[in-house]
Amino acid sequence: MGDRFEADYLLESPISIEAAAEAIAGEQSSGTFLPVPGETPELKARSAARVEAIRECDPAAAPALPGAATPSTPGTFRRAVVTISWPLANIGPSLPNLLATVAGNLFELKQVSGLRLLDIRLPRAFADAYAGPRFGIEGTRRLAGVNGRPLIGTIIKPSIGLTPEATAEAVDTLAGAGIDFIKDDELQSDGPGCPFEARARAVMDVIERHAQRSGMKVMFAFNLTGDLDEMRRRHDLVRDLGGTCVMASLNSVGLVGMIEFARHSELPVHAHRNGWGYLSRHPLLGWSYTAWQKIWRLVGCDHMHVNGLANKFSEDDDSVIAAARACLTPMFDDKPCVIMPVFSSGQTARQAPETFARLGSADLIHAAGGGIMAHPAGPAGGVTSMREAWEAAMAGTPLAAYAETRPALRQALETFR
């Protein structure tokens, strides 16, 4: 695989899978729909994509997506997992050109009535060309001062509308409650109602004050999503104020902006995936998280959102666990690029045992909004309940039993059902 890169697709087609796979391979490499003079056997040998494997699945009776060709067998839309490979020499180790190749002009083909990119495998040259996460799990733990358990986190709410001073007040409460990690909501960046600089100064003032008291510096992910010069300026401000994390919305910034920003960043990059739904919610279109997260890890993201178990969105738990596992799976032997998955959305102490059991790791950020703020004993009770739930989970003790002597956890279990 050293000189080729590969992609796996879930493919549905009105024609034969072989013909559809060849159409994709041709369209995305040296094929032309009418023969042209330069298309020599030597050129094809040098540049053509290759269908490497086809694993056929049960067909469908109706097309998943509109616009496909008339089926060659009426009422039959064949499905398969297909692997295609390309010569690295077509693009060199360039992530933007990788996207144009493995996820370019192919989802529109009439030969497909469904197409989803399931996974990608990249040769080692990509690991040399891109930095990967600068902090990852170890760097994040070092900066947050948290070992042997997840970082317990929360999100500033309301998402938008708080002034810098009101944001700092919320941080004061949360830092007093013993939280490890706080993030801006992705809607809050630098609007005139809550300018980034004023917010960063107010928040870091509070965080530094608590750090002097407790010896623990809360990790705050400041959402610096914006144009590139704004992002760099905001990053520098956070760094100079002693902050330990910055956050960006991947689908807002895009690949080249994130590459450039990650090269600049001296702080862990907390990657928000908002917009992920339009890339993934249809099961026969778009991107799987497994493929998608590899791009961003290579770019240099240190934390990536994976939703949470029993979340308030449409994603099921199997998909959430698969996404988190992907973040913890090494990409290259000597450059694993493993990062912290961020569990978030409708989280409380209740999800800790299953999250630990299914993931098999405590290397994660567990972020709860209401599960901390709406705890009957206040945010301190919420944070304590989350920590206790993880102690129980990692010790293999049922939550109810562990809660008998722990009021914060008991109240959480009574309140959040």
Added chain:
Amino acid sequence: MGDRFEADYLLESPISIEAAAEAIAGEQSSGTFLPVPGETPELKARSAARVEAIRECDPAAAPALPGAATPSTPGTFRRAVVTISWPLANIGPSLPNLLATVAGNLFELKQVSGLRLLDIRLPRAFADAYAGPRFGIEGTRRLAGVNGRPLIGTIIKPSIGLTPEATAEAVDTLAGAGIDFIKDDELQSDGPGCPFEARARAVMDVIERHAQRSGMKVMFAFNLTGDLDEMRRRHDLVRDLGGTCVMASLNSVGLVGMIEFARHSELPVHAHRNGWGYLSRHPLLGWSYTAWQKIWRLVGCDHMHVNGLANKFSEDDDSVIAAARACLTPMFDDKPCVIMPVFSSGQTARQAPETFARLGSADLIHAAGGGIMAHPAGPAGGVTSMREAWEAAMAGTPLAAYAETRPALRQALETFR
């Protein structure tokens, strides 16, 4: 609308449309799923999104997408076009933060079983914050030396695998044939088999030679898609060599990279939309082209791909024409940001009359691959046939009648059916 921005969605919901629209508005502004202390009436008045309009359509019997809540009326998934507005003060005139707001964490909501962003309307402040197209229609025509008709263009084929010298040979043939515009394929950027610099030098050498002969400089869109520093360096090379256009893949580069690159560019930016299928092919998910193209025009793209009539992909002709019309529709009274739509994919002389009749404009690039290269009289015949087809179209003369005295057009009509 001066202090608010708006988005229209096609929404399908298992619950009432009103409740689903309010869920989106809440999730994407100051709403919280559990009440929190800071959520005051003043904050809501300042920051909340507002449901402005609901136009209900016929419901569906089954959900368009998986993962939605159980329908409140069994077998009924309500559909509507919904308009939501937000205060500009939430984000300021920032395109990346606009995306996180109008296209963020909402496609995953359980309250929606289908959601597509149909259109956006932005206050004037965005026109001040972003440059818009620097060349647009007039600037492109001036550089190409083409007035009163479309630019006739083609794509270098095979897409990938030609050496710089072989690419220049193809350009030599095409320039000799009188072509106005040529583009790299989006698969071809800077792989080791065809390095960008060597290709640009070889191609511009040929183009300058023909320009000295004919007085017309062929516009060549060099695909410089890559990391930001690579894109800027490649742009500078093209500019210094006398080139008149550069091309980038929007979904590969992403928003912030394109903003930064467009600010740097002194040449028309030819925007390729490969990957558009994963954003748009499901009719109840993702983005409409009408909404999407507004972002890129504001960023500074001068040409945008819109597919073509009777194309080889899954998109129907109505959708293609709507996309091209959108590119020609002014965005702001004093800053229209109109750009050249690029018609491409399976194009020949045959599509000229309907393209002109339905678009009502000749301000476009009409790119044909096989329709030029596979013409029986060679590329010169292909280019001539495309020009003649546009003369006929703009004069309101049927192609067959116009072809009677014009062999190139006649051969095209006989060959491409």
